[in-house]
Structures are given as structure tokens and as C-alpha cells.
Amino acid sequence: MATVTQERLFGKAIKRREDPRFLTGRGLYVDDVKLPGTTYAAFVRSPHPHARIRSIDPAPARAVPGVLAVYTGEDLRDVGALPCGWMLPGIKVPRRPVLARGTVRYVGEPVAIVVAESPYAARDGAQALAVQYEPLPAVANPRKAAEPGAPQLFEDVPGNQCFYWTIGDRAATDAAFRTAARVVTQSLVNQRLIPNAIEPRACLASYAPATGDLTLWVTSQNPHVHRLLMAAFILGMPETKLRVIAPDVGGGFGSKIFVYNEEVAVAWAARALGRPVKWTADRRESFVNDAHGRDHVTEAEMAFDRDGRIVGFRVRTHANLGAYLSTFAPLIPSYLYGPLLSGVYRIPAIFCEVWGMFTNTTPVDAYRGAGRPEATYLIERMMDRAAREFGLDPAELRRRNLIPPFTSGQPYQTPVAFAYDSGNYEATLNRALELARYQELRKEQAQAREQGRYLGIGVTTYIEACGPAPSAVAGSLGAGAGLWESGTVRVHPTGAVTVYTGSHSHGQGHETTFAQLVADQLGIPIEQVEIVHGDTAQIPFGMGTYGSRSACVGGTAILKCLDKIKEKGRRIAAHLLEASEQDLVFEDGKWVVRGAPDRAKTWQEVALMAYLAHNLPSGMEPGLEATSFFDPPNFTFPFGAHVALVEVDPETGQVRLLRYVAVDDVGRVINPMIVDGMVHGGIAQGVGQALWEHGVYGDDGQLLTGTLMDYALPKADQLPSYETDRTVTPSPVNPLGIKGAGETGTIAATPTVANAVLDALAPFGVTHIDLPLTPEKIWRAVAASRR
Amino acid sequence: MKLPVRITINGQQYSHEVEPRLLLVHYIREVVGLTGTHVGCDTSQCGACTILLNGLAVKSCTLFAVQADGATITTIEGLARDGELHPIQQGFWEMHGLQCGFCTPGMIMAAYQILERYPNPSEELIRHQLEGNLCRCTGYHNIVKAIQWAAERMAAEKATAGATARK
Numbered sequence: 001m002a003t004v005t006q007e008r009l010f011g012k013a014i015k016r017r018e019d020p021r022f023l024t025g026r027g028l029y030v031d032d033v034k035l036p037g038t039t040y041a042a043f044v045r046s047p048h049p050h051a052r053i054r055s056i057d058p059a060p061a062r063a064v065p066g067v068l069a070v071y072t073g074e075d076l077r078d079v080g081a082l083p084c085g086w087m088l089p090g091i092k093v094p095r096r097p098v099l100a101r102g103t104v105r106y107v108g109e110p111v112a113i114v115v116a117e118s119p120y121a122a123r124d125g126a127q128a129l130a131v132q133y134e135p136l137p138a139v140a141n142p143r144k145a146a147e148p149g150a151p152q153l154f155e156d157v158p159g160n161q162c163f164y165w166t167i168g169d170r171a172a173t174d175a176a177f178r179t180a181a182r183v184v185t186q187s188l189v190n191q192r193l194i195p196n197a198i199e200p201r202a203c204l205a206s207y208a209p210a211t212g213d214l215t216l217w218v219t220s221q222n223p224h225v226h227r228l229l230m231a232a233f234i235l236g237m238p239e240t241k242l243r244v245i246a247p248d249v250g251g252g253f254g255s256k257i258f259v260y261n262e263e264v265a266v267a268w269a270a271r272a273l274g275r276p277v278k279w280t281a282d283r284r285e286s287f288v289n290d291a292h293g294r295d296h297v298t299e300a301e302m303a304f305d306r307d308g309r310i311v312g313f314r315v316r317t318h319a320n321l322g323a324y325l326s327t328f329a330p331l332i333p334s335y336l337y338g339p340l341l342s343g344v345y346r347i348p349a350i351f352c353e354v355w356g357m358f359t360n361t362t363p364v365d366a367y368r369g370a371g372r373p374e375a376t377y378l379i380e381r382m383m384d385r386a387a388r389e390f391g392l393d394p395a396e397l398r399r400r401n402l403i404p405p406f407t408s409g410q411p412y413q414t415p416v417a418f419a420y421d422s423g424n425y426e427a428t429l430n431r432a433l434e435l436a437r438y439q440e441l442r443k444e445q446a447q448a449r450e451q452g453r454y455l456g457i458g459v460t461t462y463i464e465a466c467g468p469a470p471s472a473v474a475g476s477l478g479a480g481a482g483l484w485e486s487g488t489v490r491v492h493p494t495g496a497v498t499v500y501t502g503s504h505s506h507g508q509g510h511e512t513t514f515a516q517l518v519a520d521q522l523g524i525p526i527e528q529v530e531i532v533h534g535d536t537a538q539i540p541f542g543m544g545t546y547g548s549r550s551a552c553v554g555g556t557a558i559l560k561c562l563d564k565i566k567e568k569g570r571r572i573a574a575h576l577l578e579a580s581e582q583d584l585v586f587e588d589g590k591w592v593v594r595g596a597p598d599r600a601k602t603w604q605e606v607a608l609m610a611y612l613a614h615n616l617p618s619g620m621e622p623g624l625e626a627t628s629f630f631d632p633p634n635f636t637f638p639f640g641a642h643v644a645l646v647e648v649d650p651e652t653g654q655v656r657l658l659r660y661v662a663v664d665d666v667g668r669v670i671n672p673m674i675v676d677g678m679v680h681g682g683i684a685q686g687v688g689q690a691l692w693e694h695g696v697y698g699d700d701g702q703l704l705t706g707t708l709m710d711y712a713l714p715k716a717d718q719l720p721s722y723e724t725d726r727t728v729t730p731s732p733v734n735p736l737g738i739k740g741a742g743e744t745g746t747i748a749a750t751p752t753v754a755n756a757v758l759d760a761l762a763p764f765g766v767t768h769i770d771l772p773l774t775p776e777k778i779w780r781a782v783a784a785s786r787r
Numbered sequence: 788m789k790l791p792v793r794i795t796i797n798g799q800q801y802s803h804e805v806e807p808r809l810l811l812v813h814y815i816r817e818v819v820g821l822t823g824t825h826v827g828c829d830t831s832q833c834g835a836c837t838i839l840l841n842g843l844a845v846k847s848c849t850l851f852a853v854q855a856d857g858a859t860i861t862t863i864e865g866l867a868r869d870g871e872l873h874p875i876q877q878g879f880w881e882m883h884g885l886q887c888g889f890c891t892p893g894m895i896m897a898a899y900q901i902l903e904r905y906p907n908p909s910e911e912l913i914r915h916q917l918e919g920n921l922c923r924c925t926g927y928h929n930i931v932k933a934i935q936w937a938a939e940r941m942a943a944e945k946a947t948a949g950a951t952a953r954k
């Protein structure tokens with residue numbers, strides 16, 4: 001495979017090509033799509049966390065003017081359950097019905113769908129539907145769900161335990177602890193988060209009885225995954241008869257990866273009614289049925305030698321999976337969590353146990369970072385606890401434990417399965433400390449304390465694992481999907497190019513970055529390159545966008561197509577020039593005979609001849625088009641170091657985030673403006689987890705933070721401008737040298753800000769507060785320390 | 788029961804009979820067919836539905852269409868003139884003030900009122916004024932920069948216009 005050669009656009013901060021439509025209100029999101037004869041769906045949802053359904057009477061709903069149909073779980077009994085796409089050894093996978101039958105297990109679980117002539121009539125109908133419930137005892141906390149006598153969700157899942165999973169070497173870790181000089185212990189909670197992409201989920205299904213074709217517009221990060229699961233496992237129809245279109249999608253952050261109840265019920269209803277059916281979630285529905293994230297309860301112990309070097313790490317985590325398994329739920333607290341527990345540190349022995357627990361709460365799955373933020377928060381919180389106990393500077397403790405640089409292609413093997421691709425961890429730490437003016441900050445902090453002001457500094461490092469791969473290994477670990485990506489490049493007779501990618505953009509800017517890549521490789525103007533994504537009728541089977549994989553996996557699939565096309569183009573050019581292929585060089589959009597610059601064929605001349613086919617090498621097929629699939633040999637491993645400065649008012653518990661410094665190494669960068677933007681947004685989400693966001697369930701299983709009035713998303717006036725920089729350590733895993741940048745900010749910012757706040761509270765002897773660090777919790781901790 | 792409404796949107800007058808409970812945002816999106824104004828929540832938190840109603844930035848999910856009877860409204864579709872982006876739209880493009888684009892129309896309409904009231908806003912003021920608009924993608928950094936860019940551009944345009952007028 002060729003590496004990138006000409007670079008006119010690769011690495012440039014060019015403006016996004018998709019923006020004009022968004023800036024003028026001409027984007028096309030699912031709810032904007034209009035079809036003649038469209039009907040509207042509303043869902044009836046369980047108000048109970050756990051109950052038996054005694055009866056459902058659809059008659060009052062059917063009597064509402066405008067209501068066309070009411071369907072319940074009984075009507076959908078021939079429809080398959082929502083499948084789970086990742087199996088672990090011994091895992092229990094209870095049936096997750098599209099519409100509940102017999103029992104409901106969380107607040108918001110869909111019970112019936114009402115279809116009407118207008119959205120308002122559908123809601124009237126949903127309100128009129130009469131459902132009789134018999135409430136049952138419920139449990140919301142994963143640790144409590146494991147206790148004897150806890151309410152049981154499923155007869156065939158004793159103790160609510162979905163799985164028990166371990167990674168690492170128990171005996172070696174126990175031995176390390178026996179000889180350790182010092183051990184730091186901490187119990188902590190990584191709280192439940194609710195993703196809240198600003199566009200609510202939506203779907204529109206249209207069925208053509210004459211052909212049997214079903215078209216589904218859906219807010220999806222991966223339309224082919226939707227098509228495969230819905231056609232093969234749920235609706236039982238040929239994949240070829242289901243077309244899934246994910247047009248402009250307003251943010252995902254993981255929550256739009258999964259196949260949900262609503263899109264299946266809507267597709268089924270469109271087929272049953274013979275009319276298009278549309279559903280758009282309101283925000284309250286997003287809160288109760290979009291898959292949630294995180295929700296771990298953990299006990300951790302870290303063992304050190306006399307010099308502050310880590311010798312062992314022991315982790316026991318209860319992971320809340322919610323009431324059913326969402327599409328990739330088992331993967332998140334297992335293989336995307338345990339293997340991250342080495343961070344950027346040399347840790348000789350690690351052992352991690354995870355109990356995956358069912359509770360009467362909304363299902364939990366991947367949310368930006370997905371497992372990696374949980375691991376990073378844990379490691380970095382432990383490091384700060386240790387630094388405080390040992391009386392060491394937190395940056396110095398980290399420095400002592402860093403893995404030395406390895407950039408020559410020889411990977412670093414951790415004790416928890418991962419072999420890191422390339423890394424220079426101290427370089428990002430040094431740069432972050434320099435950018436933050438760390439030593440001066442410490443002096444300012446000391447001066448401020450003398451004046452009764454409490455500044456706190458957080459310094460953390462992180463590692464991230466992007467572009468999950470390779471497929472064969474994932475398969476052996478339980479994946480129900482491949483982890484490659486596809487691309488097709490179609491050259492038109494004029495030399496203009498259409499690129500079909502299996503990646504999906506819902507804010508990432510692929511229409512710009514992929515075009516930069518292609519224009520550079522072919523030496524043609526970017527205006528000659530069109531990027532198509534998000535439509536299963538147009539693009540080859542692809543895996544979509546999650547895990548920061550689009551540039552490193554999807555981009556490489558496109559690069560491989562270009563290699564094939566340039567190879568065929570070279571043969572055509574050589575034939576037309578009557579030159580040897582070896583004598584041709586491709587530069588600036590021309591094949592030129594080496595040493596004879598006036599003997600050349602342009603990209604356009606070759607493209608035209610490929611289609612005229614008047615004069616092609618003997619036996620060559622006409623046309624110029626290629627499809628490729630890239631299955632990477634490994635994950636990529638971006639890394640970095642972040643620094644936060646906060647001021648805490650101990651009298652009110654208020655935290656002000658004063659500065660945020662992020663130095664990331666995401667490998668090579670196609671468009672630095674876009675990467676910076678993703679880092680900014682990730683930081684805001686990470687700060688949100690540290691300070692404000694919390695999906696709170698009462699012990700009775702009711703969601704107490706079910707609107708944006710109760711669940712605190714970060715706002716503009718709570719955040720500073722961020723200071724960002726990068727180091728560049730190319731990844732050897734793909735020829736572009738890209739590592740991935742979509743989740744780094746989210747992973748790093750939570751522990752960085754949490755550690756900064758706890759650093760500010762050090763004079764009060766406060767060593768730990770569980771997230772989010774709200775004014776009330778801080779005030780209580782300070783007040784307790786003064787008693 | 789339906790009630791008549793006459794509303795001017797982006798310079799064009801519309802007359803319809805609507806249910807009294809029809810939200811203004813649904814009137815704009817579903818009845819008039821201008822889908823640039825988005826709905827992101829149901830509690831007036833997110834601001835994706837922000838429009839200008841008689842010159843004031845309001846959340847159109849929190850008004851009934853009948854309350855806007857006789858009003859003049861500008862939506863995101865009405866901001867560009869003769870195919871030329873408004874300086875605020877340009878600013879969002881130049882400074883990468885959007886990613887998924889869903890909150891963008893509301894952000895731009897909110898920014899319009901900020902710059903009308905405060906032609907030379909500080910970062911702190913912009914952030915405070917944007918408190919009613921949520922973005923999940925950008926972390927607000929580049930939205931603030933976009934509004935600052937627009938403020939400078941609009942001030943420069945005003946200065947040029949003033950100089951031309953004095954000639």
C-alpha cells in the first residue's frame with residue numbers, strides 16, 4: 001500500500017464543505033423529510049420501573065379522532081426481539097421485545113404504538129390508551145441488584161447477573177500486592193450519563209406494497225448495521241428489500257448506533273398500514289429510551305513500591321446494564337474497559353473483575369468514550385489519591401510511571417491484552433505542563449491559599465483505543481459484527497470522482513476531510529470530489545461511525561480504492577504514451593514519463609479513455625472504479641495530557657473552571673480545525689460529567705432527571721475557552737498514520753477537572769467525592785471536615 | 788375548533804386556520820414548511836427553535852401559533868440576502884462554529900439579537916447571553932469565536948457604510 005505522497009490539502013484547516021446547507025437552514029434531518037400521506041406515531045410507555053401488564057384496552061385510543069391504528073406487543077408477536085451484537089462467555093441474554101409483553105422492566109419501555117393522521121392526534125390517542133399495571137418491586141443500583149433478596153428482573157437470570165468477566169492475572173496481582181510497599185484503596189462511582197444529542201432520535205418508514213420495498217429514514221450512525229439487524233433478526237425480510245437512509249444526523253455520541261424499539265415498530269406499522277409512518281422523539285422520550293452511558297460502581301486498589309512505582313492494580317466493578325441488553329452493551333464494561341486499565345503506565349500486574357448487572361433502568365450502552373472514560377477516570381483518580389498520600393507532586397508521580405517512548409513500530413504489550421501501536425507519552429505531558437505554566441500555577445495556588453482562595457490544579461494523562469480491530473480477534477471475543485470499513489471510488493468520464501463510504505458523518509465533517517484526502521491523492525480540485533454516505537442503496541456494506549474510526553479505518557478503505565484506481569490509470573497512461581509503466585510517475589494529476597516532462601497524460605485524459613474504451617491495453621475492461629475493505633491489524637492508541645485550573649468557593653461549593661489545557665497526540669491530522677473542534681466538544685462533555693451531569697434514579701427505579709431542567713448539560717457561560725496543542729506520533733496501524741480524535745476530550749476531561757477540584761479541597765482534608773462534583777456535595781464535604 | 792392566523796415570515800405573508808394548541812414551531816415547520824427551525828427539547832432549554840418574533844429572539848416551541856397572529860417573524864432561512872450569507876452565518880463558517888448543525892439555526896438567531904444589542908461584546912458577555920442555547924458538539928469555544936468574528940465584520944461594514952455616506 002502506498003503512503004500519502006502529495007499533500008496540498010492533507011493537514012490544512014480548510015472550511016467545511018457541508019456547512020452552507022446547515023448555516024442557511026437547508027440541512028435535511030429525518031424529521032425534515034416529508035412524504036405524501038404521512039401518518040404520525042406516538043408511543044405509550046411504562047410509567048412503572050417494574051410491573052406486570054394486566055390488560056391493555058385500545059378501544060378509547062381508537063375512538064380518538066384522527067387515530068388510524070393501535071398496535072401492542074400482541075400484534076407484534078411474530079416480530080423478532082431486539083438482538084444483542086456482542087456475546088461474552090456465560091452471558092445471559094433475555095429477550096428484549098419491541099413492544100413489552102406481559103412485563104415492563106423500566107420507566108419508558110414502549111408498550112404500544114398509536115398511529116394517527118397528525119402528531120397531535122397520535123398523542124391524544126396515546127394518552128387515551130388504557131393500560132392496567134400490577135407494580136412489582138424494582139431495583140436500580142447494580143450493587144443492590146446483586147444482593148440476596150433483591151427484586152429479580154428475569155426468571156432465568158439468577159441474582160440479576162448478566163455476566164461475570166475478568167481480565168489480567170489474578171495470581172500475579174495478588175503476589176504484587178503481598179510485596180508492595182504501599183497500597184492505595186478507593187471505592188468510587190462512575191455515574192450514569194444520558195447522551196442528549198441535540199437532535200432527538202427520529203424515524204420515517206415507507207412501504208411500497210407492489211414491490212415489497214421498505215424504506216427507513218432513521219437517525220443512525222451506522223445504516224447498514226440497522227439494515228442487517230432489522231431485516232435478518234427482527235422483521236425477517238430480505239436485506240435487499242430494506243433501504244436504510246441516515247441523512248443529516250444531529251449528533252450521536254454513541255446513542256444512535258443502536259437498534260431501538262421505535263424504528264422497528266414504525267417500520268412494522270408502515271407495512272401494516274400501507275402508509276408512511278413518522279416518529280420523532282420528544283426530549284422526555286430521549287431521556288427514558290436513548291441508551292444511557294457509564295454507571296459503574298467500583299472498588300480499586302493500587303499497589304506501589306517505595307519509589308512510587310506502580311506494581312499492581314486490582315479492580316472490582318459492578319456495571320449497570322439496565323433492564324435489557326442494548327445492541328453492544330456487553331462490550332462496553334468488558335473489552336473497552338479492562339484492557340484500558342494500564343493507561344500510559346508500566347504496570348506489571350493487573351486483575352479486573354466485572355459483574356454485568358440487570359436493573360430496572362433504561363438500557364446502558366456506548367456513550368462517547370464508552371468504557372475508556374471509566375477506566376481513565378479510575379486510573380487517574382487513583383494516581384492523585386496516591387500522590388496526595390505519598391506527598392508527591394501528581395505530575396511527578398505520573399512521570400515516574402510512564403511507558404518510555406516507542407515510535408519505531410515495535411508495539412508495547414500491556415498485561416491486559418492490548419499492544420499499543422506507538423507512543424511518546426512524556427512528550428505530551430511535558431508540553432501540557434509547559435503550556436499550562438505548571439510551576440507558576442503551583443506558586444499562584446500557594447499564594448491564593450494564603451489569601452483564603454482555593455485554587456486547584458488537575459494534571460492527568462490518558463490513553464484511548466480507537467478503530468476497534470481486527471475483525472478476527474473481535475469475533476473470537478464475542479463480536480457479532482466485523483470491524484472493517486468499506487469504500488467505493490467511482491471515477492466519472494470527466495475525471496470527477498464520487499466516493500461512497502461506509503462511515504457516517506453526524507457532525508464529524510467527512511464531506512470535507514475525505515475529500516481533502518482524495519483530492520490530494522488524485523491531484524484534482526476538491527470541487528471535483530463528492531462524498532456520499534448514509535444510504536444503504538448507494539454505499540457498499542459498511543460499519544458506520546463510532547469508536548473514532550472513520551478517518552483511520554474508513555479513510556484507509558478509500559485510500560486503498562485510490563491505489564487500485566491509480567494502478568489501472570497508470571496502465572492506461574503507459575499504453576497511450578507507449579511507455580513502460582515503470583517509467584511513469586504520477587504527480588499533480590498527471591502521469592509523466594520520467595525525464596521527459598512533455599510526455600504526459602492527465603488524469604482527465606485517462607479517465608475519459610477508460611470510458612471511451614477506444615484505446616485500452618489488450619484485455620483490459622473499460623471503466624474506472626474500485627471498492628476496498630480495510631480491516632486494520634490493530635486498534636490505534638491516541639494519548640495525551642490535560643491540565644485544568646479551577647477555583648472552589650468552600651462557602652458555597654461553587655466551582656469555576658478557569659483554564660483548560662489539552663495536549664493530544666492523535667497521530668497525523670487531515671484537518672486540524674475539525675480535530676480541534678472535536679477536542680473542544682469532547683472536553684465540554686467530560687467537564688459535564690465531572691461537575692454537573694447525572695442520570696439519577698430513585699431507589700424505586702423512577703428516573704429523577706428526566707428533562708433538561710433536571711439533567712444539567714454544560715452551558716456556554718460555565719466553560720472557558722480551551723487551550724489546545726498536539727504532538728504527532730504517527731500510527732503504524734494504517735498507511736495514513738492516523739490514530740483518531742473523536743473521544744479524547746471526553747476521556748481526559750472528567751478526571752482532569754475532578755482531580756483539580758479535589759486538589760483545591762486538599763487543605764480541608766477531602767480526599768474523594770463521587771461525581772458529579774456539585775456545589776451541594778462539595779459544601780457537605782467541606783462542612784464535614786470542619787466538624 | 789380552528790382559529791385564523793396571519794403571520795409574516797421572512798417577508799412573506801401566510802394565512803392559515805390552525806388548532807389553538809398548535810405550537811408556533813410546528814406551524815413554521817409543518818404548516819409553512821420551513822424546516823430550518825429545529826426542535827431539540829420540550830422545556831425551553833435547548834434553544835434550537837430560536838427565531839426572531841417582532842425583532843426579539845424567542846423560543847418558538849414555547850408559543851402557540853395563535854399568539855403570533857399578526858407578528859413578523861424571521862427564521863434562519865430569512866437571514867441570507869440575495870444568496871449572500873449574513874456576517875453571523877459567515878462567522879460560524881469561518882470559525883467552525885458548528886459540527887452536526889442541529890443547534891446552529893437557533894445559535895445564529897440568538898447571536899443576531901446579541902449583536903444587535905451589544906455590537907462589541909466581550910467573550911464573557913457572549914457566553915452569558917448564549918446561556919439559553921445548548922450545543923453538544925462544539926463545547927461552545929468556536930461558537931464564541933464565530934460571534935466575535937461576526938461582530939468585527941459587522942462593525943467594519945458599518946464603518947465602511949458610514950464613510951461612504953459621509954462622502
